[in-house]
Amino acid sequence: MDPDAVRAGSRVPHGGESDRELLDFSANTNPFAPDGVEAVYADALERSRRYPDDDYREFRAAAGAFVGVHPDQIVPTAGGLAAIRLAIELTLEPGDRALVPTPSFGEYAREIALQGARPEYVPHDAVLETEDAVLEKCALAIVCTPNNPTGEAIDPDALTVFVERCRHAGTPLLVDEAFLGFTDLQSAATLDAEHVIVVRSLTKLFGLPGLRAGFAVAEDEYLEALETARRPWSLGTPAASVGAYCLEQDEFIRETRERVASERKRMREALETRFDVFPSDAPYLCCDVGDQDVEAVVASARERGVAIRDATTFRGLDSHVRVAVKDRERNDRLLAALEVDDAVERDS
Template sequence: MKWIQALQQVKAYQPGKTPEELKRELGLDRLVKLASNENPFGYSSAVDRAIQEASSSPTIYPDGAAYELRQVVSAQLGVSPQQLIFGNGSDEVIRMVTSALIGPGRNSVMPAPSFSQYKHNVALQGGEAREIPLLPNGKHDRKGMLNAIDDETSIVWICSPNNPTGDIMTEQELAEMMEHIPEDVLVVVDQAYHEYVTDEDYTDTTSLVARYPNVLALRTFSKAHGLAGFRVGYGVAREDVIQAIEPVREPFNVNSLGQIAALASIKDLEFVNACREENAKERKRLKEGLEALGLYVYPSEANFLLVDVGMDSDEAFQYLLRNGYIVRAGNVLGYPTCLRITVGQAEDNTNIIQHIASLLKETQTS
């Protein structure tokens, strides 16, 4: 077979075992997944009602233009409908952007560690991924990223809040950075965890796009909206940027039920706001509980925390798994002694703190 050379540089995504599989293997009655930053508070009840009342048929193709969803999202953001592009999750929008701008000889600048799909898609396109290590506190090295830009740079990726550290780039920090980025370089600001941010210095999506002609902001319904299984995300940019990317988009890329669910959810801002408030409260409590154990917890504005447990992350992961909790081991994230823990419901956050305390005690006495 005449496979493309870029395939030698990437690996297929390897999904973990399902909670049901692990429960059977470990003999557990209950297993809580706090590894993928899903919403532990569920999703709006309006979604179920909208799906039950939907008149769409599975024999009919979905609306390729996502017309109704497009109208509501554009109205809420205060942008024109033509400034939006929808995808099968924001992952697909990342792929579309990369396909439109990256090829052999081109490069893309990104923080590291960060969301893996930036590098993955750049490599698939035969481009060069220029990874700039994060600063020790988990923030983007803005100076280092700027220094990495040259005439062949097509995309600069900014993840805010960043995955896996949770830190944000403030409005002032981003503005200072944008002053030095050429206008022919697209700056993709990934705001997948936007709804969870409580810091007043955070950059709003609408003002960001209005101010800079070369910015595309990414948003998703997979996190705060709790619709990860429906796979709906979108990008916001100037109309000319969206028009340039549109030819890469598959004709019917967002399924009918996903559009119905997203439309119902975005109308229920009360639910999303409640999730933000509960997440902020529990994030603070979880952080303080872990810090009370003498652990370093990275500052986070997302629905997860990165905590340095001071040991091999796989060992800590296995310990928590045996006790009924799935978290994300830091070895695969670039932080070998850390765990990324999704902020869960109150009882589960309390239990996580207690289990980690027991783990540290066992480690110290062994």
């Protein structure tokens, strides 16, 4: 990390509501966790009187099976963001350029800047069409699938072509799959590409964002570098144990995907009576409020007990909000707070 860049840096706003009296739709997390996590956590907490086993064999095995790679390709990290930072630290030096989608997760640009490097912004829906000459000038390219905050997942065939183009350009590629677990799409980790680093977050899909569990996936040189650079005991014993347990809960994952897909469709149809809504494959919807005042929309929902995300904090968005997709009961409360409840099709 570049010391001068750190001194000039700043924090990035995120979703997440501190007021426990409000229903939080500003953070895109599952409202449910798998049955049994409490017992797994309690057992792990007792075992936390010792340092974790730094090999993390159980966690690596579960994570490898989840994304379809060998366990030895898994690098445990304290959440997806820790994996993103690790990958950026390993690939960028002061003065480098990095290809960054926009609008997208604000931490990409921040982490790049902390290295003394410079983001090269490209519209998120045009990243895969980046010209070869631009790719060749970049020391790293980043894609996010599904993109945050807009929600579209990248077509796997198109991503495979882009992976090959990055290989020819000599440009490492960071693929952020923080929300891909909400879909049944295949991970880019299975593409057998030594220049690709994939990062995953467990805590969104399994409704445990405070647990801080995630991992990176890589091969060959980057795998060795990530494993060398990661901190010792990079996951606490509770995070490693609960994470491994959650990754094996196939029925919970299947039910979550079905619920999110169904509720997302229903919510989008309702929200489109008031806003323009992006297509989404993710557990959230990005809405353009048009000539309505974003602050007023956010404040009005808040007065009705619901927190939503002011998406104007994302680069390139100036009239947008983002809302999570949860379960039917909570989603109905959101729609009511946004005054679109009359459009909701209710069961008879």
